[in-house]
Amino acid sequence: MERWVLLRKGADFEAISKKFHISPRLASLIRNRDVIGDEAINQYLNGTIAELYDGMQMKGMPQAVETLTEKIRDREKIRVIGDYDCDGINATYILLEGLEKLGAKVDSDIPDRIKDGYGLNQHLIDRAHEDGIDTIITCDNGIAAAKEIEYGKALGMTIIVTDHHEVPYKENEVGRRYILPPADAVVDPRQEGCEYPFKGLCGAAVAYKLVEALCEANGQDVEDLDYLLENVAIATVADVMDLTEENRILVKQGLEMLKRTSNLGLRALIQCIGLEGKKIQAYHIGFILAPCLNASGKLDTAKRALALLRAKTEREADMLAGDLKALNESRRDMTDRVVDEAMAKVEQTDIRGDKVLVIYLPDCHESLAGLVAGRVRENYYRPVFVLTDSEDGVKGSGRSIESYSMYEELTGCGDLLTKFGGHPMAAGLSIDKENVEKFKRRLNDQCTLSEEELTEKVVIDMELPFTAITEHFIEELEYLEPFGKGNTKPVFAARGVFMQHVKIIGKNKNVAKATAIDAAGNRMEAICFHDAQEFAKQCERNNGKMSITFYPGINEFRGERQIQIVITHYR
Structure with a gap:
């Protein structure tokens, strides 16, 4: 049974109403979103890109800008290595566009979900080294790749990390010891000592801040990059970031630009999925447009979605948009079948009584694990992990509820996992098959969720x-x-x-x-x-x-x- 809770947050709604020319009811709704004070209310209602924070405030940004300026000037080969989800694809596109504008010799690589797994790995570094790449820039990944970056540095490469995920840490008697990768520059607003005022950016937004800072440092007009805000908006919504403060402005402006986008690929996709002529809102990105971009990384290669964003002719854009729509329809049918299987497993086994549902589906396509976990969570209002067999052991994805931080709980199981990373609300992991049962028990033994917290x-x-x-x-x-x-x-x-x-x-x-x-x-x-x-x-x-x-x-x-x-x- 759901708990219905009526918010009762107080303020002088009549005064706010008069000051901002809105109704007292709207003033009350704004207060319910914890927007307090004239400055915050004004930004909420009227915020523009002029009020975005300066990316140079991010820890590591000055070093990243200085290093890349040198590499561009010296005509060194740069490779952007992104991630295979919507955020990573858009972050890769943003860095390619920004660096090319500055005359860089730049290309990109995106890991294959099945062959490479998530993030930077030795295989990708070897491939870059063989191609004569001097500098790697990661986006939407890299913060947890300390070993891999150490390997790349030993080969004599320059490596710059741009990411937005939680910084890995180990607990000791003093508290937490954060483990930063040994890169030439690390740009991640979540790292310790970063004074950037807003921590909730997605990977594509961090990438945008980097190309913006690079352009400014090299005397280029930053307004020439405004069109990339539509990619930041798509990535922010797709990665389910909080639409507060700076993200709210980025998405608001990006949605305006998306209405009249000049990107041939996005135009073709919008037409192909039936959104042409409609008022495109965050909902449409989250549930219609982004799933098409994500489908390429799940069932094929994310490079196909990147190719759509980079399409140079309408014919190429139309063909790629059709491919992505078909892939997404196939993904949706596969997901429905696996969700039914997952629900049956919950209902017919002893895991039904667990506070944290760990569902092992050996034959599930590993790219669908997160989607299935999300659907099961909606049904049972429990944190859910879906695990499946992969080429090298067992892989899984989790989706959480508000009162359960997945990343922190996985840290408590770190000794059982071969790899993990993520956010409070979503996470990914790799584990040896013999540890699956122990992992399930450990998560439930250390879970402190009350019955009230487990009620939607x-x-x-x-x-x-x-x-x-x-x-x-x-x-x-x-x-x-x-x-x-x-x-x-x-x-x-x-x-x-x-x-x-x-x-x-x-x-x-x-x-x-x-x-x-x-x-x-x-x-x-x-x-x-x-x-x-x-x-x-x-x-x-x-x-x-x-x-x-x-x-x-x-x-x-x-x-x-x-x-x-x-x-x-x-x-």
Whole structure:
């Protein structure tokens, strides 16, 4: 059973309303997102790229800029080594574009998920060395590759790390000892002693900060790089970073640029997946566009997605966009099958009672493990790891819940793992097969999650009478966009609502439509996409009366506009 919690955060909403020319209700919604004080509210509502922080504040950035300036001047061969997910692909693209603008001799390499695994490895370094590469720049990886970087340095290579992942550490009697790789420069806002004010950037944003700083140092117009903000926005949303402070500005600006993108590959993909002419929002990136870019790294090679971003002709762009769409459809079908298998394993074995679900599916394609873990987590509201056989042992991916830091918990199992890395909410690992059972037990033995923490919480912003739902209020809610992690879509609630004329619609009979009547007798058209059949049953069981959470919108059909609410939860 979900826990419904009504937020009650106080402030002088009338004063905020007058100062920023918004309604008191909107002021309350902004306060609920922990945006406090005039400066923060102004940045939230009106922030522009002029207010972004200077990348040179990042620890390691001056050294990276100085080193790369020398390498560009001396015409040394530079190789960008990215990651095979959407963030890594966009980070690689950003570095290639920025370095080429400065006249660098630069190419790229992206590891193969199956053959190479995640991040920098000896094989990639050997390949670069054989190709006569002088300098490697990592992006969206490298912070955990101390051994590999030591190997590259022994070959006489210059190595610069740009990353955003947690810095590996070991616990000792004094506390934590952080382990930085022995690179010529390490640029990662999460490292100790980094004074950059915002720590929540994705890998592509860190890469953007580097090319921006490089351009400034070399007398180039930084505005020439503004078009890369659309790639930063895609990567930020795809990597599920918090849409707060600087990320909010980056995504807001990037979405504006995406509307009129001049990138042939992105234009072709937007057309291919049916988003042309639509108002592209963070939702569309997260659930439609980014999965197509990610599918290449999961089932084929991420180099195909990079080739799309770098496409020079419309014909090439159209062909690659079609390939990625087909790959994503194949990935979706495969994922559905494996999710069913994972759910059956939870229901039919003793792991059902575990606080941390460790599901071993030997035949699962390793690229799908994270997606499957995410879907299982949604169903059971538990941290979930999905493990599968790979060429060299067992690999896995995890997806977490708010009160459980995956990276920290994996650190507590470090002696059982051959490799691991990630964030509080998502992580990847490699493990020997004989340690799988021990890993499962250790995670559960050291888990301190309470039953309350294992119950999904529905956080309600405010009770909203139907009379307050006007076109003006719905338009005003757009000030809060883009929505995503850290800046969630507002949740409104109404109790004692009577549902009338409930019917199931849609090609797949998966949408419920009804007329909602609130306690004061006001009517509103309502629609429910979440388990429509169950919603209809609940309405019948309770004689149509229930409490609901919802979000208001405008339904446009055949030129007519009608206010409606989308029901998100009910009871």
